[in-house]
Amino acid sequence: MKTGEISAAVIRRLPRYYRYLGELLNRGVVRISSKELSDRMGVTASQIRQDLNNFGGFGQQGYGYNVEYLYSEIGKILGLDQKNMMIIVGAGRLGQAIANYSDFEKRGFLIRALFDIDPEVVGTSVHGIPVFHMSEMEKFVKDNQIYIAAIAIPKEAAPTVANELVKMGVKAIWNFAPTDLALPREVAQENVHLTESLMRLSYKLKAKEEE
Amino acid sequence: MKTGEISAAVIRRLPRYYRYLGELLNRGVVRISSKELSDRMGVTASQIRQDLNNFGGFGQQGYGYNVEYLYSEIGKILGLDQKNMMIIVGAGRLGQAIANYSDFEKRGFLIRALFDIDPEVVGTSVHGIPVFHMSEMEKFVKDNQIYIAAIAIPKEAAPTVANELVKMGVKAIWNFAPTDLALPREVAQENVHLTESLMRLSYKLKAKEEE
DNA sequence: GTCTTTTTGTCTTGAATTTAACAAGCCATT
DNA sequence: AATGGCTTGTTAAATTCAAGACAAAAAGAC
Numbered sequence: 001m002k003t004g005e006i007s008a009a010v011i012r013r014l015p016r017y018y019r020y021l022g023e024l025l026n027r028g029v030v031r032i033s034s035k036e037l038s039d040r041m042g043v044t045a046s047q048i049r050q051d052l053n054n055f056g057g058f059g060q061q062g063y064g065y066n067v068e069y070l071y072s073e074i075g076k077i078l079g080l081d082q083k084n085m086m087i088i089v090g091a092g093r094l095g096q097a098i099a100n101y102s103d104f105e106k107r108g109f110l111i112r113a114l115f116d117i118d119p120e121v122v123g124t125s126v127h128g129i130p131v132f133h134m135s136e137m138e139k140f141v142k143d144n145q146i147y148i149a150a151i152a153i154p155k156e157a158a159p160t161v162a163n164e165l166v167k168m169g170v171k172a173i174w175n176f177a178p179t180d181l182a183l184p185r186e187v188a189q190e191n192v193h194l195t196e197s198l199m200r201l202s203y204k205l206k207a208k209e210e211e
Numbered sequence: 212m213k214t215g216e217i218s219a220a221v222i223r224r225l226p227r228y229y230r231y232l233g234e235l236l237n238r239g240v241v242r243i244s245s246k247e248l249s250d251r252m253g254v255t256a257s258q259i260r261q262d263l264n265n266f267g268g269f270g271q272q273g274y275g276y277n278v279e280y281l282y283s284e285i286g287k288i289l290g291l292d293q294k295n296m297m298i299i300v301g302a303g304r305l306g307q308a309i310a311n312y313s314d315f316e317k318r319g320f321l322i323r324a325l326f327d328i329d330p331e332v333v334g335t336s337v338h339g340i341p342v343f344h345m346s347e348m349e350k351f352v353k354d355n356q357i358y359i360a361a362i363a364i365p366k367e368a369a370p371t372v373a374n375e376l377v378k379m380g381v382k383a384i385w386n387f388a389p390t391d392l393a394l395p396r397e398v399a400q401e402n403v404h405l406t407e408s409l410m411r412l413s414y415k416l417k418a419k420e421e422e
Numbered sequence: 423g424t425c426t427t428t429t430t431g432t433c434t435t436g437a438a439t440t441t442a443a444c445a446a447g448c449c450a451t452t
Numbered sequence: 453a454a455t456g457g458c459t460t461g462t463t464a465a466a467t468t469c470a471a472g473a474c475a476a477a478a479a480g481a482c
Contacts (some may be wrong), residue, residue, distance in 0.1 A: 007468075007469075009468090009469070009470095010469095011411055011414055011415075014411075014414070015404070015406070015407035015411060016404075016407060018410065019389065019406075019407070033428080033429060033430085034429075034430075035428095035429080044470075044471060046471055047470065047471075049431065049432090050431090050432085050469095050470080052431095053431060057430080059429075059430055060429080060478065061428075061429050061476070062428050062429055062430075062480085063429070063430085063478065064428085064429065064430080065430090078410045078411075078414050078417075079413040079414060079417040080410065080413065084413060084416075093304065093307055093308035093311045093312075096304055096308070097304035097305040097307070097308040100303075100304045100305075101305070103389060103406050104409060107409070107410070109409060147416065148412065171416055171419070171420070172412050172413070173412075178230065178314060180252075186419055186422075187419070188412055188416040188418075189412075190409070190411055190412035192403070192405065192408055193226070194309070194314075194403065195226070195230075195314050195315065196226035196227060196230070197385070197403055198315060198318070198320060198385060198401070199225070199226040199229065199290075199291065199318070200222055200223065200226060200289075201384075201399055201400075201401035202289055202291065202359075202383070203222055203288065203290060204399035204401065205290065205383040205399040206290040207217075207399075208382070208398070209382070211397075218438075218439075220438090220439070220440095221439095244459060244460085245460075246459080255440075255441060255442090257441055257442065258439095258440065260459090260460065260461070260462090261439095261440080261441095261461090261462090264460090264461060264462075268460080268461060270459075270460055271448065271460070272446070272448045272449085272458075272459050273448035273449045273450085273457080273458050273459055273460075274448065274449065274458085275458085275459065
């Protein structure tokens with residue numbers, strides 16, 4: 001299970017496999033073939049097999065894949081077999097929405113605190129998670145070994161805050177601000193650019209209309 | 212400017228070009244070359260030129276691209292030159308967060324109503340946008356020519372609601388529920404799967420740690 | 423226990439995407 | 453107005469990615 005030179009396209013698909021396998025597991029399905037999975041997911045069986053074989057052989061000829069085992073293995077690949085402590089910077093509506101989304105917790109992502117500068121929200125709590133003032137962030141990050149931070153603040157402040165977070169020891173940034181962050185290469189980054197997503201939808205709408 | 216057989220990879224990048232050009236425009240930059248843009252954006256100049264040439268020649272040899280013109284043209288390609296009426300189904304934290312995000316409005320996406328079944332929120336308003344009961348959705352969609360709907364409800368209800376929306380006349384679905392929707396091919400669809408995004412971040416974090 | 427069917431892992435082929443290269447054309451300067 | 457320097461649009465090469473094919477291996481039937 002060597003990582004490193006796995007293509008981005010494969011990584012993009014892995015969580016979806018994981019989700020489907022989780023559903024199968026809940027339904028009590030014990031085994032599944034790449035063919036059957038490919039029919040459900042609308043991809044080719046070949047692609048599934050090739051994607052998985054980037055990380056090792058998880059199946060057996062004549063049998064297919066054991067759902068529980070494969071689910072667990074993909075979970076390990078994605079780092080879901082360990083607890084990940086997180087914070088959310090920005091306790092506006094978006095930050096609060098993220099804090100409320102209990103799916104993350106189920107996958108081992110534990111949101112430990114939110115941070116904001118607005119006195120209206122500092123001192124309150126969301127979904128049982130405390131909202132602190134940003135001035136307390138550095139101490140919190142260091143004391144609690146926080147490696148993942150979600151950024152849900154206006155785009156003007158995002159680059160500065162992101163760099164500060166990295167200096168504090170954060171290793172992964174989940175960026176919701178509509179801007180690109182110039183982070184050191186050793187820091188993981190994943191953007192959620194909602195406006196761009198909506199624009200793509202708009203394009204698709206237009207393209208379908210023109211048919 | 213023919214659309215139709217443009218690859219998904221190109222569409223994925225277009226909104227980002229649009230965002231950068233918007234920033235340049237705000238800063239008063241009049242012209243830019245593909246080389247300069249590529250340096251800022253971390254892609255190759257060749258890719259920028261080829262992406263744009265899918266839609267037509269917007270530049271001039273020896274000069275580059277006029278920022279305002281190119282910005283406007285990409286906007287047209289993405290369908291941002293017209294107003295798009297939207298609704299949000301689900302007025303929980305996520306639905307409310309989307310409703311509050313005024314960037315969409317700036318791009319011509321006008322959120323006209325939210326819908327929910329929770330009596331706690333029905334009758335209230337978010338960011339000046341009314342929250343109605345789901346039972347009023349059909350009439351509203353038809354009366355107001357709503358073509359785009361965001362779905363921010365639990366995954367169990369999402370597929371049913373999505374299909375109902377399509378029957379009502381909705382042509383594009385922006386899906387925030389962590390499930391895949393089986394929609395007719397003539398309906399545009401764009402998923403925002405936050406849990407999958409977070410898993411990808413987790414993978415990247417793990418991969419960087421292992422270096 | 424043997425034979426057939428199933429299904430993986432991998433190899434090969436083909437397609438799509440990205441990068442590189444370059445002629446043609448425009449700008450700017452003298 | 454002619455020349456040199458840029459920069460595009462486009463063609464060609466290289467790379468990456470996806471699909472197809474198939475031998476090897478296990479399961480299941482008889």
